[in-house]
Amino acid sequence: MNRSKMVLGVIAAAAALAFAGAADAKTAEEIEAAGSPEQKGQAVAMELAARNTGYKDLGGDVEMTLKDPSGGEAKRRFNLKVLEKTDADSGDRSLIVFDSPADVKGTAVLSHAKAGDEDEQWLYLPSARRVKRISSSNRTGAFVGSEFSFEDLTGNDGRKYSWKLAGRAACGASQCLTLEATPKDPQSAYSKRVLHVDAQEFRIQSIEFFDRKGAKLKTLTYDAYKKMNGRFWRAQTWSMQNHQSGKSTVVSFTSMRLGNGYSASDFSTGKLGGG
Amino acid sequence: MPYKVSLAVVVALVGVLVGCAAPAVEASGSVAAEGRAFFFAPKYAGQDRGNGVSLVAEPQLQAKTEDGEHTLTLRPFYRLDPTDENRSHADVRQGSYRLSLEHFEAGAGAGTFTWGVLESYRPTDVMNQTDFVEAVDGTAKLGQPYAEIGWIGESTALRLYYLPYFRERTFQGVRGRPRFPSVIDTGSALFATRNRQWEPSAAGRFTWNAGDLDLGFGAFTGLGREPAFVAELTTGQVAPRYDRTHQASVDAQYTLGAFTFKAEAFARLWSDRLRAIGGGGAGVDYTLFKLVGEADLSFAAEYLIDRRPVDAPITFFDHDAFGGFRLAFNDTESTEITGGAVVDVYDGTTFGRAQASRRVGEHWRVSVGGSLFFGPSAKLEGSFRRDDYVQGRIAYFF
Numbered sequence: 232m233n234r235s236k237m238v239l240g241v242i243a244a245a246a247a248l249a250f251a252g253a254a255d256a257k258t259a260e261e262i263e264a265a266g267s268p269e270q271k272g273q274a275v276a277m278e279l280a281a282r283n284t285g286y287k288d289l290g291g292d293v294e295m296t297l298k299d300p301s302g303g304e305a306k307r308r309f310n311l312k313v314l315e316k317t318d319a320d321s322g323d324r325s326l327i328v329f330d331s332p333a334d335v336k337g338t339a340v341l342s343h344a345k346a347g348d349e350d351e352q353w354l355y356l357p358s359a360r361r362v363k364r365i366s367s368s369n370r371t372g373a374f375v376g377s378e379f380s381f382e383d384l385t386g387n388d389g390r391k392y393s394w395k396l397a398g399r400a401a402c403g404a405s406q407c408l409t410l411e412a413t414p415k416d417p418q419s420a421y422s423k424r425v426l427h428v429d430a431q432e433f434r435i436q437s438i439e440f441f442d443r444k445g446a447k448l449k450t451l452t453y454d455a456y457k458k459m460n461g462r463f464w465r466a467q468t469w470s471m472q473n474h475q476s477g478k479s480t481v482v483s484f485t486s487m488r489l490g491n492g493y494s495a496s497d498f499s500t501g502k503l504g505g506g
Numbered sequence: 507m508p509y510k511v512s513l514a515v516v517v518a519l520v521g522v523l524v525g526c527a528a529p530a531v532e533a534s535g536s537v538a539a540e541g542r543a544f545f546f547a548p549k550y551a552g553q554d555r556g557n558g559v560s561l562v563a564e565p566q567l568q569a570k571t572e573d574g575e576h577t578l579t580l581r582p583f584y585r586l587d588p589t590d591e592n593r594s595h596a597d598v599r600q601g602s603y604r605l606s607l608e609h610f611e612a613g614a615g616a617g618t619f620t621w622g623v624l625e626s627y628r629p630t631d632v633m634n635q636t637d638f639v640e641a642v643d644g645t646a647k648l649g650q651p652y653a654e655i656g657w658i659g660e661s662t663a664l665r666l667y668y669l670p671y672f673r674e675r676t677f678q679g680v681r682g683r684p685r686f687p688s689v690i691d692t693g694s695a696l697f698a699t700r701n702r703q704w705e706p707s708a709a710g711r712f713t714w715n716a717g718d719l720d721l722g723f724g725a726f727t728g729l730g731r732e733p734a735f736v737a738e739l740t741t742g743q744v745a746p747r748y749d750r751t752h753q754a755s756v757d758a759q760y761t762l763g764a765f766t767f768k769a770e771a772f773a774r775l776w777s778d779r780l781r782a783i784g785g786g787g788a789g790v791d792y793t794l795f796k797l798v799g800e801a802d803l804s805f806a807a808e809y810l811i812d813r814r815p816v817d818a819p820i821t822f823f824d825h826d827a828f829g830g831f832r833l834a835f836n837d838t839e840s841t842e843i844t845g846g847a848v849v850d851v852y853d854g855t856t857f858g859r860a861q862a863s864r865r866v867g868e869h870w871r872v873s874v875g876g877s878l879f880f881g882p883s884a885k886l887e888g889s890f891r892r893d894d895y896v897q898g899r900i901a902y903f904f
Contacts, residue, residue, distance in 0.1 A: 336903070366761060372836060
């Protein structure tokens with residue numbers, strides 16, 4: 232095969248894949264038509280993942296507001312970079328670098344999510360010039376005093392849960408699919424997560440977290456959805472309400488961009504301590 | 507002065523970068539007031555009681571291009587001490603340019619590099635000189651002039667360093683506290699090398715994150731950072747002497763759930779006679795996550811050993827056990843209480859320390875703590891007996 236034929240072949244294959252991708256997108260009605268609740272739930276989870284595939288990477292600046300029930304507020308600002316998983320066996324990689332509070336400026340948290348294994352996380356402390364590994368046993372712990380745990384931030388890989396479609400309910404002006412996600416990891420802080428996904432665009436509107444005793448612990452609400460790069464819906468505001476403590480945390484993106492051209496080396500442990 | 511040279515280089519580079527790419531220059535860092543009070547009267551002639559407030563500034567200016575490829579950092583340090591003229595000192599902790607490409611990095615200037623994994627003391631950490639007047643436990647380091655190239659893989663990194671200039675260890679002045687019984691005459695330092703401080707050293711480090719195992723290998727050749735002490739018969743003072751040192755080291759850390767197992771070791775050839783020195787340590791950390799609410803309690807236990815000839819530089823950590831804890835509240839104020847003690851298992855010499863700290867508002871951090879010393883007076887590390895003190899610190903971060 233000469234070079235031009237090879238190029239043609241590659242283009243044809245790419246076109247076929249792109250077409251197959253488009254044809255693969257299922258509607259909520261198609262999914263609801265057949266199968267057990269578990270099969271339907273799994274199908275919705277796969278649809279969520281499929282619609283999210285191909286964003287390549289995300290970069291943005293985040294303002295996090297920690298609120299306590301008495302009205303006290305504290306702010307954190309950080310930069311977030313996420314690299315989409317490159318193959319089926321891996322997971323997304325993320326790098327958070329703090330800008331404020333001032334005494335932790337430059338502190339970085341690097342996460343490598345794994346599909347079938349425990350996620351790996353490292354902390355870079357600029358004051359000590361040291362990279363420290365974060366124990367995987369710490370995943371249920373609070374992230375910088377917020378209502379988000381490390382698990383909430385990295386545990387969004389659909390493969391970490393068993394799924395079940397529980398039905399439909401109204402959410403705001405639209406209809407939502409109610410989806411139950413049971414974590415496969417016995418170390419998870421949650422007995423289950425209940426997702427409300429709008430039936431039109433498959434955007435997660437909210438997630439309810441139930442603790443190990445089955446009591447409702449937290450609700451995460453996604454707002455200000457923006458369609459990015461023509462395809463990908465991204466919420467610009469995430470609000471986590473803790474029902475048991477009365478505290479809440481609001482994450483607002485002050486900027487967000489997809490497809491920045493990040494490479495795996497931007498998320499390597501070797502670069503973390505080099506700066 | 508070498509830090510003035512690196513400062514000039516950085517200022518010039520900042521000018522060039524601002525001129526062509528106009529990256530944002532970010533200011534951060536801290537200024538702090540630190541008060542100390544000693545429990546007992548001083549022991550040595552000329553030594554001051556040591557009670558008082560010193561001021562510390564460690565601001566940082568950093569300019570980075572949009573793509574993150576070029577970074578300029580300037581981080582000077584200054585302490586103004588009310589009593590010890592040697593403790594009032596300035597340094598450039600970092601003053602460097604860094605080029606960071608996908609798999610290649612290069613840098614030059616002055617910088618601080620940390621090797622090793624242990625909490626109590628890192629015997630393999632040899633690139634930077636110890637700023638001993640800043641902290642007698644060896645945790646503070648002086649900025650080291652360097653040029654560096656590095657190759658960065660997914661989970662590996664190899665970095666090679668050329669270190670053109672040697673920094674002398676700082677020591678307390680006659681009024682300083684805590685200090686050794688003799689004042690170290692830093693003005694008359696002896697060097698085994700003809701070029702004295704301008705004797706270049708070289709170092710290399712390879713790191714590898716292999717699953718739950720983090721490995722590091724280090725090599726160093728040049729003028730050793732640890733001084734031996736020589737009595738000057740004419741003046742009655744004690745001068746530091748720096749000898750040639752060649753060292754290879756390894757450090758490893760293995761994470762298993764709430765446990766972290768750590769070890770580091772070095773083999774060293776010291777002086778022109780190539781005398782053998784070996785040492786290292788091993789330990790374990792264990793964390794009780796969410797002990798109460800979101801608070802985590804960690805424990806660390808370590809053991810340090812070191813074998814060296816009697817005329818070699820003295821080490822405090824030759825057969826010492828360490829026990830420590832950290833209580834992190836994981837609250838909005840990042841409240842934290844830490845404490846620990848290193849005990850010489852042969853003679854009971856003990857360095858103990860505890861500290862509590864929390865953030866106040868967005869920009870302030872306050873801490874209170876103290877240090878304790880026990881030990882036989884016949885040994886050098888027993889010099890700090892009855893130098894126990896409490897310390898309070900308030901820092902503003904910007």
